[in-house]
Amino acid sequence: MSVPFLDLRAPYGELRGEIDAALQRVLSSGWYLMGPELEAFEAEFAAWCGNAHCVAVGSGCDALELSLRAMGVGEGDEVIVPSHTFFASWVAVSRSGARPVPVEPDERTCTLDPARIEAAVTPRTKVIMPVHLYGHPADLRAVEDVAARHGLRILQDAAQAHGAAEHGRRIGSRSTSAFSFYPGKNLGALGDGGAVVTDDAELAERLRLLRNVGSREKYVHEVVAANSRLDELQAAVLRVKLTRLDEWNERRRAVAARYLDGLKGVGDLVLPVPAPWAEPVWHLFVVRTARRRELQERLAAAGIGTLVHYPVAVHRSPAYAGHGYAPGSLPLAERLADEVLSLPMGPHLDDDAVDAVVAATREAFA
Numbered sequence: 001m002s003v004p005f006l007d008l009r010a011p012y013g014e015l016r017g018e019i020d021a022a023l024q025r026v027l028s029s030g031w032y033l034m035g036p037e038l039e040a041f042e043a044e045f046a047a048w049c050g051n052a053h054c055v056a057v058g059s060g061c062d063a064l065e066l067s068l069r070a071m072g073v074g075e076g077d078e079v080i081v082p083s084h085t086f087f088a089s090w091v092a093v094s095r096s097g098a099r100p101v102p103v104e105p106d107e108r109t110c111t112l113d114p115a116r117i118e119a120a121v122t123p124r125t126k127v128i129m130p131v132h133l134y135g136h137p138a139d140l141r142a143v144e145d146v147a148a149r150h151g152l153r154i155l156q157d158a159a160q161a162h163g164a165a166e167h168g169r170r171i172g173s174r175s176t177s178a179f180s181f182y183p184g185k186n187l188g189a190l191g192d193g194g195a196v197v198t199d200d201a202e203l204a205e206r207l208r209l210l211r212n213v214g215s216r217e218k219y220v221h222e223v224v225a226a227n228s229r230l231d232e233l234q235a236a237v238l239r240v241k242l243t244r245l246d247e248w249n250e251r252r253r254a255v256a257a258r259y260l261d262g263l264k265g266v267g268d269l270v271l272p273v274p275a276p277w278a279e280p281v282w283h284l285f286v287v288r289t290a291r292r293r294e295l296q297e298r299l300a301a302a303g304i305g306t307l308v309h310y311p312v313a314v315h316r317s318p319a320y321a322g323h324g325y326a327p328g329s330l331p332l333a334e335r336l337a338d339e340v341l342s343l344p345m346g347p348h349l350d351d352d353a354v355d356a357v358v359a360a361t362r363e364a365f366a
């Protein structure tokens with residue numbers, strides 16, 4: 001049985017009638033940007049997250065960068081980021097003009113290690129950016145403690161964590177959070193998209209300027225800003241998919257539970273261990289092994305698609321060469337980059353497919 005890493009046709013297949021109708025509605029309306037679909041999606045997504053405001057933008061990268069700019073972050077500032085994350089978390093900081101200051105992860109959750117955050121704070125620090133990597137919430141209570149002690153703001157990178165919760169509260173409800181609607185995310189558009197949710201009305205207002213060439217009123221440009229808007233077609237599709245997101249996240253949890261059960265005690269395989277206070281949404285199901293390449297090859301031979309998130313630690317990527325992050329300076333991030341492997345995961349993976357992945361993984365270690 002072959003199992004693709006992710007089948008993006010499946011969600012469309014499930015919702016074809018509703019998505020086609022939504023697209024048709026926009027196509028025949030003649031209104032393609034900054035219209036009623038965007039407004040409705042923003043209201044619906046804010047309510048779903050438990051926030052007062054949502055400002056949708058062109059991508060998750062933009063959601064992060066514009067949030068930092070709206071917070072007044074710029075040249076000479078520092079932002080604390082995880083050493084182990086997707087490149088975009090760092091690049092949003094760099095594009096704002098600030099410097100990313102990496103903190104190594106807690107190996108169990110693969111998110112910011114709460115015990116290491118405070119040591120990274122300097123007089124230049126403005127913001128802490130926890131990333132809820134793989135859909136597992138970062139330890140927000142610890143982040144909030146440090147932020148409160150030092151007068152810092154928090155910007156959550158929730159690009160992989162739509163609907164995740166910690167201590168019973170949904171990610172996004174506690175402080176300003178940036179989401180991505182890249183097609184493969186838990187809530188994915190048919191192209192690029194992103195959003196910021198926040199309870200801070202002033203910040204939301206500023207974001208509305210920053211996403212729309214600095215303008216509230218046509219041809220009145222109040223700040224220097226580019227164009228980063230979520231179009232009506234994407235907003236209409238996201239509205240349909242949002243109605244299924246809770247159900248889809250539940251299915252991801254069931255898939256993860258089946259993997260955790262089936263893969264117990266296999267070779268040197270390290271399985272993800274959610275923190276007791278966390279309700280992850282399993283954007284990815286990431287295992288670790290020193291024999292990653294071998295496992296990946298054997299699974300591929302059995303027709304099972306896997307990916308590596310991410311094969312190169314951000315500070316070792318060519319883009320950050322010469323930025324003063326020495327090789328070997330973030331050993332945990334470098335080790336994770338060598339050992340992590342993402343197994344097929346998604347709301348449309350059935351039990352037979354999960355069992356096939358489990359069997360092939362067991363076989364690979366036999």
Ligand SMILES: *Cc1c(COP(=O)(O)O)cnc(C)c1O
Binds near residue numbers: 062086157159181182
């Ligand atoms: C996907 C992602 C982003 C960027 O989102 P885009 O919509 O692709 O720009 C940022 N951070 C993390 C952790 C992501 O997974």
